[in-house]
Amino acid sequence: MAEPRRSRRSRRPAGADRARTPRPPDVDGPVIELEVERVAHGGVFVAHHEGRVVFVADAVPGELVAARVTDRHRDRFWRAETVEVLRASADRRAHVWAEASVDRAPSLRAGGAEFGHIALARQRELKAEVLRDALARMGGVDRDIRVLPIDPALAPGVSTEDGTGWRTRVRLQVAGDGSVGPYAARSHAVVPVASVPLAVAELARLAPLGERFPGARAVDLVAPSVGDAALVVVGWERERMPRGARPTIEEQVGDRRFRLDRDGFWQVHRGAAATLTRAVQELVDPGLFDPRAANLDLYGGVGLLAAAVGDRFGDTLRITTVEADARATEHAGANLADWVGARAVTGRVDRFLGELAASAGPGERARLRDATVVLDPPRSGAGRAVVERLVELRPRQLVYVACDPVALARDVGLLRERGYELADLAAFDLFPNTHHFEAVARLTAIV
Known part of the structure; x- marks a missing residue:
């Protein structure tokens, strides 16, 4: 039931066979x-x-x-x-x-809970081991790491005993006969299930596990923190509608609300947005932070982490949030309206940074060198092109939110080769009973 970060939903050509080809029987190998x-x-x-x-x-x-x-x-x-x-x-x-x-049988095992057979404390130790090993091999960093559970106060209703009841978004696939269920592990075969234990209670009640949806591609279940849960039938053809007519939801984080498209990106754990907000606020070094600098929020989505910085450092903040999804950028502009110095830009991060480096005059370059950059890239990480453009601008500190330990370690290694040092790191178990987790790292420019 885990899903890739900011993944774009695939489109099938008209007339394509809608039945998924099941994996061969479990008798192939020895x-x-x-x-x-x-x-x-x-x-x-x-x-x-x-x-x-x-x-x-x-x-x-x-x-x-x-x-x-x-x-x-x-x-x-x-x-x-x-x-x-x-x-x-x-x-x-x-x-x-x-x-x-x-x-x-392996071909019938539901996917998305691949650590569900392991005690929670051991799951976190294993996740920490993966990050520790990746940082040592790819980042050149030897560091003791703990993956922390989410503060229960930030995730009401989520079980701290067995790590269930946390998913606020669930996708059920539709088989050729119209029945619904998750994909089998490591497969695109739909398997029948009688429960969805990782889902929050309102989605577990809403899940149409015994129903059929002939002709549909999937059924999405969405439970925002504000308002009612929804069941959305997803067809094979992408629905076209005026931009302003797309369904939206609201999410509450602390005292602040964020508007976004119902099918837009948002953290799936009930307490994840609040956890990452707090982590970013705590990891930014106030001694290096200048609210008047040309601060950046890259891969900014609807403005969650830019708002975290704003709430930490006040209404004099100057920050630009950059996101490739135009609808998310529109929402970010509205969600960040409290800060006169905040703006939302639609664009690819690598191109934005390249244009910024090419056009910035001496004064802007100085403000960029004084900047704090928050980045929350997709699962593939920032990558070499973005790292090299960031290093050219030379901001004081980077706060990197990562959902993939290997991508983070690779980028830490690239940054360390170019004059940045890993100053702090925190990791959180935002996906219990799966192998996924989030880490937040702070890197500072070596003077």
């Missing part, structure tokens, strides 16, 4: 015994078989499992799925989602 060694990025675990690396799903480090091989990449590595636990870890528990359990 069943082998594996001693599970450690976690790998992507929600799978590392084992070895006859000298070959095997990435195995639905396991826990320290276990002995029987696993069926599903992919053989010649002599490089294999992929496998646990079919039986021969020696269980003390950290294994009954899966929070019965339909994703190892007791089900």
Whole structure:
């Protein structure tokens, strides 16, 4: 049930076959015994078989499992799925989602809760291990890391016992016969389920799990923090409507409300927006912050993190938020209206920074060097082009919000090679029972 950040929904050509091709039966590869060694990025675990690396799903480090091989990449590595636990870890528990359990055939296991069989505290240790390893290998940084649970006060109604009841957005896929369900893990086959335990209570009640939607592509369930939950049937053809007629919702973060399109990007955990707001406010170094500088909020969405900076440092703030989605930018302009010095720009971040570097005069360049830049890129990270343009502008500090530990580590490495140092880092378990989490890093320019 996890979803990529700011992913664009795919479009199918008219007349395309609407039934997804199921994965082949679970009899393709051999069943082998594996001693599970450690976690790998992507929600799978590392084992070895006859000298070959095997990435195995639905396991826990320290276990002995029987696993069926599903992919053989010649002599490089294999992929496998646990079919039986021969020696269980003390950290294994009954899966929070019965339909994703190892007791089900792999082709029928619901996807989106790949850590649901692991005790919550151990899940966080494994996530921390992934980030720690990535930073050491790719970022050149050796740092002790803890992945913290969300403050319960920021996420009312979310279970702190088993990590369920947090998703405010759920997509159910529609099979060729009109039935609904999630995709099976690592597949585009729709599987039937009787529950959606990661969803907030109002979506769990709304989910049409026994109904059929012939001709539809998906069913979206949305539960904003302000107003009623909604069920939206998604067709194969993208609905065209006037820009002002698109359905909108409101989200509450502290004392502030944000308007956005109902199908626009927003953090899916009930307490995520408040958690990231607080984290950004705490990680910005006030000794390096100049409200009059040319501060930037890159990949800014509807203005959540620009508002976090504004609420921390006051109404004299000057900040420009940049977002490629024009509708999000429109909302950001309205959501940031409290600050006279705030503006919202529609554009690709790399192009915006390139044009800024090319056009800035001496005075603007000085304000850019005094700036704080907040960036919240998609799962692929900022990347080399954006890093190089940022380094050319040389802002004092960068506050980088990341949903992928490997992309963050890569970008930290690129920035360190170009004169920035990792000054602080916090990580949060915003996606319990999945391998995903968020990290917020502060990097400062070395004088």
